[in-house]
Amino acid sequence: KQDTVLTNVHLQGGSYYSLETGITNQVRRGKFSSAVGFNYSRTDGHRRNMNFDEYNAFVRLGYDISLNWRMSAMGNVAYFNSSNPGTVSNPLEDNDMHVLRGTASLSVENEYKRTSGAIRLYYNGGRHKIDEGYQQDAEPQTKFYLHNDLMAGVSVYQTVAMFRGNRTTFGFDYQHFGGHAWNQSKEIKGKVGQTDIIRKTQVELAGYVDFRQEVVSWFSLEAGIRFDWHSGAGMNYIPQAGLSFVLPKETELKALVSRGFRSPTIREMYMYKPANEELRAESMWNYELSYKQSLLDGRLRLGANIFYLQAKDMISTQMVDGKPLNVNTGKLRNAGAEVEIRYNIIKGLTVYGNYSYLYMKNVQLAAPAHKLNIGVLYHHQKFKVGTDFQYVAGLYTALKTNTQEAQKENFVLWNAHVDYRIWRGLWAYVKVDNLLGQRYEINAGFPMPRTTVFGGLSWTF
Numbered sequence: 190k191q192d193t194v195l196t197n198v199h200l201q202g203g204s205y206y207s208l209e210t211g212i213t214n215q216v217r218r219g220k221f222s223s224a225v226g227f228n229y230s231r232t233d234g235h236r237r238n239m240n241f242d243e244y245n246a247f248v249r250l251g252y253d254i255s256l257n258w259r260m261s262a263m264g265n266v267a268y269f270n271s272s273n274p275g276t277v278s279n280p281l282e283d284n285d286m287h288v289l290r291g292t293a294s295l296s297v298e299n300e301y302k303r304t305s306g307a308i309r310l311y312y313n314g315g316r317h318k319i320d321e322g323y324q325q326d327a328e329p330q331t332k333f334y335l336h337n338d339l340m341a342g343v344s345v346y347q348t349v350a351m352f353r354g355n356r357t358t359f360g361f362d363y364q365h366f367g368g369h370a371w372n373q374s375k376e377i378k379g380k381v382g383q384t385d386i387i388r389k390t391q392v393e394l395a396g397y398v399d400f401r402q403e404v405v406s407w408f409s410l411e412a413g414i415r416f417d418w419h420s421g422a423g424m425n426y427i428p429q430a431g432l433s434f435v436l437p438k439e440t441e442l443k444a445l446v447s448r449g450f451r452s453p454t455i456r457e458m459y460m461y462k463p464a465n466e467e468l469r470a471e472s473m474w475n476y477e478l479s480y481k482q483s484l485l486d487g488r489l490r491l492g493a494n495i496f497y498l499q500a501k502d503m504i505s506t507q508m509v510d511g512k513p514l515n516v517n518t519g520k521l522r523n524a525g526a527e528v529e530i531r532y533n534i535i536k537g538l539t540v541y542g543n544y545s546y547l548y549m550k551n552v553q554l555a556a557p558a559h560k561l562n563i564g565v566l567y568h569h570q571k572f573k574v575g576t577d578f579q580y581v582a583g584l585y586t587a588l589k590t591n592t593q594e595a596q597k598e599n600f601v602l603w604n605a606h607v608d609y610r611i612w613r614g615l616w617a618y619v620k621v622d623n624l625l626g627q628r629y630e631i632n633a634g635f636p637m638p639r640t641t642v643f644g645g646l647s648w649t650f
């Protein structure tokens with residue numbers, strides 16, 4: 190909000206020869222603002238053939254055309270190399286990925302007393318080169334897998350206060366996406382060594398309206414609907430409605446019902462042997478109740494919510510006539526509850542906790558039945574210290590198939606960090622994750638690292 194020049198430089202190193210460093214500069218001068226930065230990170234990983242490195246640069250520019258209009262532009266480019274070691278029981282060699290990706294956007298925004306909105310153009314694209322690797326007793330791959338992809342579009346919306354207590358938003362989205370995938374021989378260079386897999390583009394159009402009305406000071410309602418047409422999956426509609434109650438003692442209650450969907454991807458419909466052009470979009474209904482309250486002049490904050498969701502036409506790969514095929518199958522029913530608390534005991538000392546429970550009629554990978562977090566934060570002038578515990582139970586790392594049994598994990602993680610201000614904006618810090626050295630997995634066959642230690646410096650000037 191004020192004219193300034195602000196620069197941050199940080200450097201962090203730690204376990205497994207890991208390094209993360211970067212510089213960011215922010216400028217505000219009258220109507221002009223900018224942010225530019227560069228980051229580099231790398232690690233050997235905690236297993237053989239698990240190295241990773243990334244270069245990332247970004248720029249964001251803004252200009253206030255007038256009191257009511259603003260223009261901004263953003264660009265980001267990233268290049269990374271990564272290796273997949275495979276599972277412990279079935280390790281891989283040379284399963285390497287080289288990825289170059291970039292994003293860009295341009296937006297013009299307006300804000301008046303009774304209306305506000307924006308027009309945004311955006312682009313996201315990349316090039317992937319992958320060596321699928323080989324098992325230790327097999328022959329190396331003779332080809333690379335490559336693909337170029339892009340997603341570009343425009344989003345337009347305007348919010349209008351038609352009368353007292355009202356907010357109505359009208360919007361339109363257009364999106365164009367697709368790409369080209371092919372195999373490239375390692376021995377034969379150029380187009381002669383190429384084998385096309387797919388070259389495909391798709392289009393998505395959507396229009397929507399969202400309505401919110403404050404009926405009285407303590408009660409408001411909102412409703413909306415979005416119509417979405419996808420060149421591959423056809424027409425879908427997404428309605429939602431909600432009620433909000435603001436009660437005494439800073440208590441807020443909300444009820445929400447909404448529909449959602451996911452169109453099948455180009456890969457699921459057109460690429461590789463399981464592809465099926467007849468796939469329908471997945472759809473889901475979600476019902477949610479939430480509660481929030483603030484007590485003791487804001488020092489104590491409480492929250493809770495319960496939800497139920499029901500989905501159909503879930504996309505999965507099954508064997509049909511002895512061959513794998515992507516099909517719409519089955520229904521999904523999940524229900525759960527979440528509670529949270531945050532208490533500022535004295536100035537600088539805060540304790541917090543949250544717990545979530547998930548009931549799954551149809552088991553999902555990496556979705557725990559129980560998850561509990563408890564933490565303490567203390568901040569006093571030059572000194573910051575924090576610690577937290579995380580308990581996870583009933584997390585499926587593998588589902589039951591014809592060839593394997595389902596696998597579940599329960600584990601406890603203890604993390605801690607200490608920060609110290611050396612001089613003005615110069616801070617030094619140390620953080621330790623998994624202090625207990627727990628052995629655990631989130632995906633079967635891929636053990637997570639045990640105790641890791643990182644230290645670094647961060648200087649803002």
